[in-house]
Amino acid sequence: MGSQSAGRTAGVQWLAFLGAMNLAIILLVGLAMAAVIGTVLRQNQAYPDYLIKFGPFWHEVFRDLGLYDVYTSSGFLVILAFLVASTGVCLWRNAPRMIKAVNQFHVGMPTASLRRLRHRSEWTSATACEPLAAAVAARLRGCNYRTRTRPGTDRTIIAAMRGASGRLGYVCTHAAIVIICLGGLIDGNLPLKLGTLLGRVEAETRDLPLADVPDSAWLPVDNGSFRASVTIPEGDTVRAAFVGMGAGYLVQPLPFAITLRDFRIEHYPTGQPKSFASDLVVTGPDLGIERTIEVNHPLKVGGYTLYQASFGDGGSRLSIRLRPLDSDADHMLAGTVNSTLPWPGHEDLRLELTDFRAFNVNPAAPAGADANVPDRRFQNAGPSFTFKLRRADGQAREYVNYMLPVTIGDRRVLLSGMRESPAEEFRYLHIPVDAGGGAERFLAFVRALRNPAIAATIAAAVIDGSVTTAATPDQRRNLEQAVYRLIDFFNSGGFDAVADFIATAVPAEHRDAAGDAYFKMLRLALFEIYRTLPVDDGTTVGDDRDLRFFDDAVAAATALPIYGSPAYLQLHGFEEVQASGLQITRAPGINIVYLGFTLLTVGVFLMFYVPHRQVWAVIERRANETRLLLAGRSIRHERDFDGEFANLLRVVGAIPGLARHGPGETKE
16 A cells, blocks of 8 residues: 555656646747757758868767757657646646636625625616516626526526636647647657667768668658658659768658759849749659649648759769860860869879859959949859869869859959868969960960979070179079079969078078069069960050069969969860759648647637636615626736726616616726
């Protein structure tokens, strides 16, 4: 008996804990915090993106806390489960009483208690109790009150009530919380969580062909709920999608096949996507659907929903001209986006084609414009392609090259961006455009700079033109070597390398004078090398246009060591293939959630807009007269009840034979 009593006591304590208001508030605060995190922090992104954004330490902290997938994290599901239990206990305890209160008229209210109510009034009448009670009840029902009468010989009580359904608001709102949380638990995919914890499901982190993905990374076709994504190139068909999970992915097979017939995209003048749509064909057993989907216009197929989520390149075929910086041995390369090509002449380099864009609209910078004042005009920079140059040790630099020249200020240049990691912004090399609209003259200048024979010849010519005949042969040879070394330093590190050489090789007291002399000789040498180039069409050597091109070419050449590529890759031609990014969901709990929100709306309306109002009429026979006491109260909105009770006084007071007794309506 003692153990049974102790067990019952423990059960009662556990139920008291689950049904406590404090626990419910804590759980709701936890859900609110999770919702804020899920809104502020973009969910279900690739782990490298989070690592770049937050750094290694905070990335691991946020990952362990499950902040990258808040709504399906174990902690979030545990909070939902406890909230279901807590709210369920509250319902189990209080719902019967609330439902019962809908029909509780409290006809046994003592007269003394009614006289203490804020709203009350009394009358006298010569009419007998029974007919007066019938008249009062009829008047109250005419004011939309339900009534219950307890007759007596000398005392009759009429209890009237309206808005009792407002009590059901409590039941509806609490039931809605339970239903919504149950829907969240269903769509939280608990079986997948359990499978991961038990080791039956293991995310794949390698980029493998679908046929090579191990069975442990495959989910069942009849998986209860999931949110997956897939990218489909035009003309291709897919029968599976990918569920992001941590640093890897799981494969979700589909009971139907999806074919992308066509993908279309429109842009605003700013270059931002205006709209994009996919023409899909969904086929399967007893299934054949052709439909166009757009953003906010998904396609529903047998419990699955297909959303238009994104777009990208689907494997465009590119023709690329590889132009070395130290020789004129150009190469033509052909490849598709997301493919890898060998680098001609460099076995330790690989060219990875990662993206292609046929349409690039950027803000235009007119000549003389203030850099701090935004300009509303835009220009199309034309097609661009993105690639990585990867070394044998795995290190890579990322580049983006534009096919067509753009105008920056009063200069026309070809843009080539470079960054050493995805965490950086692209830094752009501005290649000056020659009269033919290309980079030939600039490349010829760079190749001449890097030609030792030309550098030696120019060094000798510079010394011949600037040194007096009094210099000895050794002095002339030393000066020629100094100019040659300056050109070599410039090729290896630009003007910064020359400045570093001066800072280390020249004593401090002679550094300023020597620096001026060295830079003058270097600039003279660079210009003499530039003069060796064939004259550009329509250009006179030494005129303003020619000198501007020389200055731009020198500025671009000094950035080449930072640029880091042994060649300039120029897009020669392309055949674009677009791809549509779809998000595919199966969420059986969504209808349950909709039901919960409907119930929540009804409950909130009942609680706040349907006040519970009670009125009592006590009719007593005293000697030769009958006394009528009318009293009422409102659970909420008492100020609004002032007007309603005043109307009741007018309606009831209009009964023939009634005379006001006392001061009338009394308020404490």
